[in-house]
Amino acid sequence: MVTNLPAEARAKWIKVMEAKTIEEKIRALEEFLSAVPKHKGTANLRLWATRRLAELREELEERRRRRSGKGVSFFVEKEGAAQIVVAGLPNSGKSTLVNKLTGARTRIADYPFTTQKPIPGMLKYKDIYFQLIDTPPIQPEGGIWNNRVIGLIRNSDALILVLDNTRNPFEEFLTLKNELEKSGILLYKPRGRVVIEKNRAGRLGVRVTLMGKLLEGTIDDIRRLMESYRLYNVHVKIYGEVSLDDVEQAIFESKIYKPCIIIINKADKDPSKARKHAYKIHEISRNTPILLASAKHVKGLEKLGEILFKTLDLVRVYTKQPNGSVADKPLVLKRGATIYDVAKSIHKDFVKKFKYAKIWGPSVKYPGEKVGLDHVVEDGDIVEIHVKG
Ligand SMILES: Nc1nc2c(ncn2[C@@H]2O[C@H](COP(=O)(O)OP(=O)(O)O)[C@@H](O)[C@H]2O)c(=O)[nH]1
Ligand SMILES: [Mg+2]
Structure with a gap:
């Protein structure tokens, strides 16, 4: 409000x-x-x-x-397909997790606050890597690291919350969720979404594209609201169910959604307790994936890569030159990406000089089908781009 x-x-x-x-x-x-x-x-x-x-x-x-x-320094250069911050209260096993999964040399100890700065490591999944970042602990009511860890989370692609099964995982989840929400970071996808794009070139006025439903008010109300903030030249896109308040919130960029995976760690101690807590968390956290795991014994983490890939909504595309061989390493793109995005990430001139693309893979009806720039690619596609000249 x-x-x-x-x-x-x-x-x-x-x-x-x-x-x-x-x-x-x-x-x-x-x-x-x-x-x-x-x-x-x-x-x-x-x-x-x-x-x-x-x-x-x-x-x-x-x-x-x-x-x-x-x-x-808290700055970590992004590497691999995505940057994922591993966060949690003190001693929940964040460092153990990142260390066991990536081999990163991060300090592990029985007492709180051993980790003093973010430490990255790479987690292999199929033919790509995710960058996991071990972090100092978040604590309720303004722990000394909170702002810096939350800053890291804001700039990351996703988040893993590590909860400690020898304490109260459900409570720990609520504490972390609360701390993040106070900084405007949402762990669940909101029912509706508002995107405000500032038009840099030209004077197009306030354009509203409704791809969902406005729960109250009219498009004119949105226009007036934008103009009251002197936003005369913007494109407002509305997805899902959205209220006028949500539109105003979007002006403040005050809320961002971060995909999240929950790990109830130390499930080796009292697994049935871990299951009960997982159920309670599941009841309030919609579709957030929850893993019951033991970082120390590297158990229950086999699906982490796959879950990250799904949660981040990624696809892998293999490029190939005409008459050349297929690239070993895929391009990793967001689901919904098109040939335009593939072309752009190969070379900036490729879009301008584009003639057509040929595809082998799940996004086409037959191998080698010709497609245009707006064709949506799928995971596993092989793409061969033909350019003029
Ligand atoms: N039983 C058990 N202990 C664990 C597990 N993971 C971590 N620990 C222990 O918990 C303590 C804190 O671990 P650490 O990784 O330093 O936690 P951090 O503060 O969250 O980085 C250490 O004594 C670890 O050995 C686990 O899966 N099971
Ligand atoms: Mg640590």
Whole structure:
């Protein structure tokens, strides 16, 4: 509920959107926050802005540390098909998990806080790799690492939550979910989704594409709402069931969805307890995959790669040159990707010079079928692109 924000606060938000550097963004966000009136309807927005501010300040610190070479950097370069942050409360077994699955040399101990910085390792799945990142613990009510770990999660592709079966996994899940939600990170796909794209070129006005349902109000209301934030040149896309509030939320970019996998670790101790807790978590977490596992004994983790691949909604495509052999390593793309995306990732000129593509694989009716740029590829396709000249 963020409607009825006074004009002054809206104007301040515009400054936040226009901010170019982190410093500018921090200043603008501070001013925005002080212009938001304090009442129930703005409570979530204020909480989110406060946390975002803390994260940005951390990011600024982080940048200074990297530049000076002093202190611990939290930045991890993405590698492989996707970056997945492994998070949880202290001692749940995050380091053991990443170490056993990837061989990353991360410190493991019986006492809390041994892991002081993110440590990446690569998990092999079929012919691709996922980057898993071991992290220091998240703790309820503002643990010292929370903002930095949450910053990592915000920039990652997915998240693995490690819960400790020797404590109370269900409670741990609620604690982590709560900490993440306070920072605007959702673990479940919302029923509806709003995407606001700023049109850089041209003056197209406010365009609304409705691919779902607006629960209240009209398209004109959306237009007026955008204009009240001086967004005169945007494309608003609506998927699923969405309220006007959701549209306004989207202006603040305040909520993002991160695909999540839950691991109830130390299931070697009292497996029946682990099952009970898995059931309780399942009841509230919709379709989030839950694994009962023992990181220490490397049990119950056989399906992790496959689950990550499915949860991230990926496809592998093998390119080949005309008369050449098929590439060993696939391109990894999001499901729904087209020949256009394949061409673009091979070479930027390929789209311009494109003639046609030939495909062998599940997305076509017969081997070697010719297709155009908008053809949707599927996992396992072999793609041969023909260009002019
Ligand atoms: N019984 C059991 N102990 C585990 C398991 N995984 C980790 N541990 C132990 O839990 C403690 C904390 O592990 P660590 O990986 O450092 O946890 P982190 O703080 O989450 O990184 C260590 O003593 C591990 O040996 C497991 O699957 N079963
Ligand atoms: Mg650790």
